[in-house]
Amino acid sequence: MGKFYITTAIDYCNAEPHLGHAFEKVGADAIARYHRLLGDDVRFVTGTDEHGQTVLQAAQERGVDPQQFVDRMVEHFRRAWDRLGIAYDDFIRTTEPRHAPAVQALLRRMADNGDITPGVYEGHYCVGCEAFKQEKDLVNGRCPEHPGREVTWTREENYFFRLSRYRDPLLRWLDERPEFVEPEIRRNEVRNVLLEGLQDISVSRARFPWGIAFPGDRDHTVYVWFDALTNYLSAVGYPDERYREWWPADLHVVGKGITRFHCIVWPAMLLSAGVELPRRVWAHGYVTWGGTKLSKSAGVVITLDSAIDRYGPDPLRYFLLREVPWDGDGAFSWARFDERYVADLANDLGNLANRTVNMIQRYRHGFTPRASADALEHVAFEVLERYRSAMDADLLHEGLAASFRLVDVGNAFVEESAPWNLAKEPSHAAKLDEVIGGLARLLARVAILLTPFMPSKTQELWTAISGREGPPPDLGTYGDPDVGGGRVRVGPVLFPKPPSAA
């Protein structure tokens, strides 16, 4: 199988992670795990973006130096991802020693190519914020943060990247490889921006201390975007040649809000530096809350920890990826979360597992019968096909929907075959083996399919029905899952229902 290098956006750590951050990590993790399930050699990288104005400000507000501040902040992210079972292979921080050399090397290559030139950046400047402001950021011509002060029109000498050069090459690239930007709506947006034309973009900041030293000019630091984007390379060892072991990235998972940086600026940087382009960028949508995007302000309304605490990490992973389409926005609400947890996880899946294990315990002294091809084979392969085509297209919510069809079929199958009646007649022993053995096979398949989404619960499920420790086997075993012969584990139910729903 092939290699698969997948990244998420690195999070800007000026505040604690919220559901929106979690959605991206959980989705990327599911994709990474799916590829592991396929047998691919996967490298999954996430991390934090720790330089820049806003971080510095946040640190100053708390009266600590920025490095101390990010050191503390990054632990919140790591802890959150650990809680959620995000199985990253590497966690890159832009303040790590390994990162700056990559940024500087990349910029030198770009400069060697004649794409870095001195220039003047002009704009509104708010002294209170010590930051440039866009026209759209101003309210009545003043900075909303410091309405008592005039914004001034400021010029700053800094370095520019000749982004405009790359309009045509990027357009061509996009037209030849439509999969480069997905979903399609984002591709169209990127295409529009390109058609409108590109301006050169500044890549340095003068007199700004919290950043990477600009190569060749001690008075400048690297503009944060150039710093941050390069993490995808530094994480795999660039500029050392060993970066080629993983590069080019197979998939950058980012939020739709930063599409252009990843689909225009970043590839242009790489073209300039003579580095291969990533194969695909996926711009996911947002988790909304009451109709608005979840952001730092809305993060107060619902904390990530409270969402995890509700039912544990796996149900949250399930809910986010089932309810928020991977190619669009979707809403989070407690009511909806509860509904899906109870209906899908507790009633349908959890109860099917529970009743199956109980029947094996009761009718077969706890030993899972071996069954071969059974009545459910046909639909199992139908589901596999739908699952694979959804997952290969990164449509995670559809992959989940496909998987749960197996659960529905399983429950219907129990009713039709009524094992409790078969158990009354010794002459039906073979038939009974076939039925509950078939159910065990079906649940094993469900465990396999759902592994990317609920890594911990699927392991419990697999162990419960097969008696075997460890995670479910990979997709290659789907055709003939090895569940027979083991002793089932009759333990606590997989998804206990909250008292309120019981």
Place this chain on the structure above:
RNA sequence: GGCGGCGUAGCUCAACUGGUAGAGCAGCGGAGUCAUAAUCCGUUGGUUGGGGGUUCGAGUCCCUCCGCCGCUACCA
């Protein structure tokens, strides 16, 4: 303002190039007992945002109105 998207049953969403409006959840009725009062079967429910047009026929195409939303580059 410009470009783009959306508005389908109470809720979340389907419906390929126009051809008898579907699913899941919730609700209601029944069956059943292996199971987390779970499950299974059946069923109520929509003038597809409003109006007009093209067509034998439109949720699906065109026009218009109303209401949401996205992009419109140096914020990570």
